[in-house]
Amino acid sequence: MLDQIHLLAAVTVLGVLEQAYFFLQVIYARRLFGISPPKTSGPPEFERVFRAQVNSSEYFPIFLALLWQAGLFFHQGLAAALGLLYLYSRYCYFTGYRASSSERLTPIYFSAGVLWILVGASALGILHSLLSHYVGLNLLQLLTA
Amino acid sequence: MLDQIHLLAAVTVLGVLEQAYFFLQVIYARRLFGISPPKTSGPPEFERVFRAQVNSSEYFPIFLALLWQAGLFFHQGLAAALGLLYLYSRYCYFTGYRASSSERLTPIYFSAGVLWILVGASALGILHSLLSHYVGLNLLQLLTA
């Protein structure tokens, strides 16, 4: 049974490692600019790194929720591949945002696009499960009929 | 097996869509009040929208964790119904908070109430599973004896 989720689990742990990397970057930026906790404001160079981490943290549960629904209800391999793409675009977002506010835009739009594909795959897969269970309607058979 | 979680999965994806709606409202508020990232402070009208999104993001993993424990260990349909109620009260919270700080209070208390019911259902269900597994005690039989 773990075969059906081990790719999702692997991407999940990679995502955790990426979050750890972002947290470390904030710690380094705090040292560099001399901003001790609990303070969170400072020069724009610091605030960009800080906000990049906060934004990535806010999206992390959303990403995991979609990764797992898409993987369980649509296709594990596809969901895991999209998950890797999301993690890569988040990395580009973080390094872009650190450089300048405008350089965060392209990767954030790309990462949002990946999430919308995961939403679509999840929605299709769940709809298929609900319809076949409650209405006895098989979406796959309809499409190939 | 997916039958046992497809309602939970559907509510999860709806919750993600609600989070996406909240994120969009912050983007619109940033444009309206001319507050560019990484800045997060501004007039109270902006800060209320911003804090409403942050608070909803902080509660999102808590909500998902309870939705799934209650759904797996107590009853999927009940957990999903409570989940919809929670998402509705979060929407009321967001629009209320945007209007004024005091209008966030009724829906936030209501949403907290829904979460406490999910905590209770989860705790009962998990306790039942633990007791029947380790002690051989069946709570359901005890109650109906």
Next chain:
Amino acid sequence: MLDQIHLLAAVTVLGVLEQAYFFLQVIYARRLFGISPPKTSGPPEFERVFRAQVNSSEYFPIFLALLWQAGLFFHQGLAAALGLLYLYSRYCYFTGYRASSSERLTPIYFSAGVLWILVGASALGILHSLLSHYVGLNLLQLLTA
């Protein structure tokens, strides 16, 4: 099947209760120092409580993700025990940070150590599952050969 996750579920609900406790402490601190939402800045005594809650919220999805991967792919009992240790160190972090910024350091390093053990257990377990599925290699047999 719920037997294989009920300890993880129990630790998850305990974690939710701890988060609820942290949220309540912020509400009390807001009243004590007269800081009404949406404001989040104030005297260091308030900001330390506030930041302790925010940091714990940011780590909560990471903690749950690792708890469940380690529990599913390595060993449920060990993951649950490490989970309890994490929740305890988070409590020490919160009360330490409330007292002073420096008193948060020992428990935060300890909690990070627990998370890294969970990362290691998850990675080993997932690697074992991937290798045995795609390469037909059994890590456990290799180690005991």
